[in-house]
Ligand SMILES: Nc1ncnc2c1ncn2[C@@H]1O[C@H](COP(=O)(O)OP(=O)(O)OP(=O)(O)O)[C@@H](O)[C@H]1O
């Protein structure tokens with residue numbers, strides 16, 4: 727790891743891959759809100775879209791065609807990438823559909839993201855990587871580059887079933903690629919206000935298997951959280967006094983406590 731990355735501003739850098747091969751569990755929504763939230767707390771944050779769908783890029787930019795800084799340059803490793811400055815503490819590297827082509831390249835792309843990050847000049851406290859809903863090279867690249875994996879899930883049967891596969895993958899990465907990778911935690915998202923029996927049962931099963939990894943904070947399902955990226959705003963900007971804003975805030979506290987930064 728390069729000196730500039732190792733240092734960060736507060737000491738050790740945390741590189742968090744927000745990952746779950748299951749689609750639609752809130753990876754992008756949480757990456758967007760957490761990165762803005764960490765930056766608002768004074769952390770210097772680089773946030774990266776590692777998904778050819780480019781949803782995170784659309785959340786930050788009204789017109790994603792204005793993409794100034796593209797993750798493809800990190801995978802290519804041919805030129806120095808210049809993360810786009812969103813504000814003093816928040817820097818961004820975006821993605822678009824062309825990233826899908828990268829995934830079809832040789833397997834050595836799983837090392838390229840880590841290598842690309844090492845050559846970055848800026849110092850960051852945290853890097854957040856929004857991952858795509860699939861296993862495969864792009865996700866391996868993120869898990870290889872990361873110090874931590876943050877796992878959003880939702881109380882649905884299919885999401886729970888996929889959890890074991892995800893933990894198997896993380897274990898393989900730890901064994902063969904990145905021994906330092908840690909599971910930062912599992913965050914229950916899209917929790918209905920009034921809990922159904924099935925949601926209760928699913929949560930019980932999840933807690934029986936992964937008790938210590940589950941964050942105390944849970945994120946409710948809320949229309950405002952769904953709407954806010956359309957205005958390029960975090961929930962804290964869009965609805966600062968709302969319930970979900972407070973939940974994201976307490977998730978940030980829990981994450982910073984677990985990272986001890
Ligand atoms: N807590 C929530 N309340 C309401 N809507 C939510 C919540 N979390 C996510 N959503 C909505 O659910 C959908 C899926 O969320 P999101 O795109 O963040 O998931 P994802 O895991 O990134 O999906 P993908 O796997 O396709 O990348 C989006 O429309 C998003 O706005």
Ligand SMILES: [Mg+2]
Pocket residue numbers: 753754755777781782856857858
């Ligand atoms: Mg997504």
